[in-house]
Amino acid sequence: MRKACDTMQSEKIYLPDPVSNAATTSFLRCPVCHEQMTHLAQAYLCPNGHNFTIAKQGYVNVLLAHQRKSKQPGDSKEMVSSRAHFLDQGYYQPLSEQVNEEILACLTANEQTGHETVVDVGCGEGYCLARLQEAFASHSLLGRRSAHFVGLDISKTAIRRATRRSRHITWVVASVASLPLMDASCSMILSVFAPINIAEFMRVLEPRGKLLLATPGPSHLYELREVLYEDVVEHSQADFLEHASTSFEVVRSERVLFDVQMENATDIMSLYHMTPFFWKSSSQAHARVEQLEVLKTHADVYVRTLQKVEAHKEQ
Ligand SMILES: [Zn+2]
Known part of the structure; x- marks a missing residue:
């Protein structure tokens, strides 16, 4: 409504x-x-x-002046447009579907059925969260439950774009460094290729709350990286899980692999523009991508569900 x-x-x-x-x-x-x-x-x-x-x-917009490292923090207008264009072609739909499946399974199993609050931290232009909210609303069991969906991103441009995807989501411009959420107010946090703040995630999650984390697997976009770099290094996975091991336990881990086949330069450049490689590559590498008309690569993503581990102390 x-x-x-x-x-x-x-x-x-x-x-x-x-x-x-x-x-x-x-x-x-x-x-x-x-x-x-x-x-x-x-x-x-x-x-x-x-x-x-x-x-x-x-x-x-609850981002305070001192939380901004630049006038327009986060993704620029061009990056947001590229991301929206690429995602709207459905190239990452298998990832979105896996995320939905995992989250809906967690919510279905959740015995605290009073009210769910699901927060996408670093939601960008809202593709994943809007699809999740639609899947929730049309779910035969969950659709009857009360739920609140919240999308947070530091980029005002991204959040403005996100408002076009859904009016059933609370869209907030905010920093992951200080989430504008009450303690223990969230059932689930969603983080897809986004910055992670373990202390803040712990604070805002309710007891036994869950974190759905999607991070690049070792061969993510390997064929694109082959165009860019002479020596392609595999993505490392260890850092986050090591740091989070006292706060979260992994309850499920899926590796999602699917083809991403593009047959026009616009889509290829849109993908390139939304990756960190865009900022790290040489001008020669830029030129090589710009000349591509066809690119067959693949996505490799770890989709992990982690559960908050309760601290052993008296309240
Ligand atoms: Zn106040």
Whole structure:
């Protein structure tokens, strides 16, 4: 359900679900004083008077000036457009489907069925989260449950683009360094090729909450990297799991491999533009990619479900 109310410019303003013109308690916390915010019709407000307006597109920006390392942190307009174009062609649909399958299985098994809050940290332009929300809503069992989907990204451009994908998701501009979420407020966190902050993930997850993590496998986009580099090095996997081993236990691990076959330069450049290789490659390597008309590569992604390990201490 979505509702609209008139703004002064006589444009429609769409508010994230759950929608109410009355003030409701929000799971968002104030980025300034960390108090719980109230969701008003057109803003989030904390008890100390810090106020964050909901933009006409339906997102809220709670990124503070000192959290920005540049004027426009995160993905630029060009990167967001490339990513949206590439993903809209369906090239990563098998990954999105695997993510959905894992998350819906976790939520189905979750015995705390009162209310689910699923947060995509580093959601970019919202492709995965919007597809997940649709799959949840149309699921025969889960669709009847109350759930809240939240997409967070540091790039305002990406979040603005994401609002076009779904009005049933709360889209928030924020930093992974300090998540604007109350303690123990989330059932699941989703992180697809995104920055990870173990301490913050632990803080915002409810007891036994889960983290769905998608990270590149050793041969991810190998054939693209062959075009770019003389010596292709396999992606290393060890770092995160070693650091997280006292906070999370891996309860499921799947390696997803699928072909990515592109037959035009636009799609190839869009993929290249959304990878970190774009920023790390030489001008000669750029030129080699630009000349490609066809590229057959493959995705190799680890999709892991981790469960929060409870600290052994008295509350
Ligand atoms: Zn405040």
